[in-house]
Amino acid sequence: MKREYGLDQVVYDAGSLVTVGTFDGVHLGHQAILRYLLRRAAENGGRSVVVSFDPHPREVVRNEPVPLLTTIDERADLFERLGVDRFIVIPFTKDFARLSAEDFVEQVLVARIGLKEIVIGYDHGFGRGRGGDAALLERLGRQHGFTVDVIPPQVVAEHVVSSTEIRQLLVEAGDVREAARLLGRPYALSGTVVEGAGRGRTIGFPTANLAVSHPRKVIPRPGVYAVSVAPGEAAHVYGGMMNIGRRPTFENEGLHLEVHLLDFRGDLYGRSLRIEFVERLRDERKFASVEALVEQLYEDRKRCMAALKAVP
The missing domain is CATH 2.40.30.30 (Riboflavin kinase-like)
Incomplete structure (x- = not known):
């Protein structure tokens, strides 16, 4: 897997099938998105690309520490194990946080990375104020020639899997067994x-x-x-x-x-x-x-x- 830290390291590739997010934990819900991305890349002869941020956007936007289930390096290792082709880490700064959702798609995903198809979770929001959503992506996709796939919530034992729930299991209850079940690993x-x-x-x-x-x-x-x-x-x-x-x-x-x-x-x-x-x-x-x-x-x-x- 190619690891690219910072946009200056990114090499344009018009065959990029992309998903974007923090993916803290790389839990079963994240893995469903990633496996779908990998399948679509194989079907289209393209490259699977995960775009993430460091530090966690909430640390910059809300100025609050965010407990991490996985560090950036741990996430990279997990992505590589799953078979992802490229992992792009964008330094999340106050200037970057001011970028609108539309500008992020056009300037970063399309012009810099080479977006062909994007895979997102059902509740995904991005850009300034999380103003970007599936509807915006669909509109921009028609303009720039990329397609959009939305993955439904992933449910394990009647629970929608989330990083927040796993953090609570660990910190509040110490329930490492249930956390492992939702992570798909210890x-x-x-x-x-x-x-x-x-x-x-x-x-x-x-x-x-x-x-x-x-x-x-x-x-x-x-x-x-x-x-x-x-x-x-x-x-x-x-x-x-x-x-x-x-x-x-x-x-x-x-x-x-x-x-x-x-x-x-x-x-x-x-x-x-x-x-x-x-x-x-x-x-x-x-x-x-x-x-x-x-x-x-x-x-x-x-x-x-x-x-x-x-x-x-």
């Missing part, structure tokens, strides 16, 4: 192992303390989780038990992410870890003693191993 985050207090080693559960790679990345609700862990570029994946929380038995300060790898021996300091969440085991809580905590950790490990064993 929710994942990456980070670098940093030095911690070393307390886990003294109680028989050494942990790797994780500094998450992206400041906007969604962190699931505090608690204990069964996870899969891939260190760096290593092919081997380890089972793990992750705690997200404030370590109330010891200090109750700040939010920490730490993971205990099952059956691992070695030094992880400075290495990158990719964490995939499998199941939430319990809430974090304060224990009356270190001994009570250790007893619970042994029980957690049993449940963790059972949860990981159940994964296909």
